[in-house]
Amino acid sequence: MILRPYHNPENIDESLVPDGWRFRYADEMLNYAKACRIYRPYYGDFSSHLIGTGGMTLSYTYIVPVA
DSSP states (O other): OOOOOBOOTTOOOGGGSOTTEEEOBGGGTTTOOSOBEEEETTTTEEOSSOBOOSSOOTTSOEEEEOO
C-alpha cells in the first residue's frame, strides 16, 4: 500500500481534524470536485460551513469528508 501525502501547508495538527474528515491529499488539490472546509487560523479551527471546490488557493489547508 502506497501512502498518499496530505496537502497541509500550514502544518495543522491532525488532532484538530474533526471525526469523519481528513486533510485533502496533495494530488487532489487541483481536481477535487466536492465541497470542503478551510482552516481558520484566527479561530484555531476548521470552518463549520462547506465551501466551494475546485482549484483553491494552495497556501491554505483544507479538509474533506471521509467517503
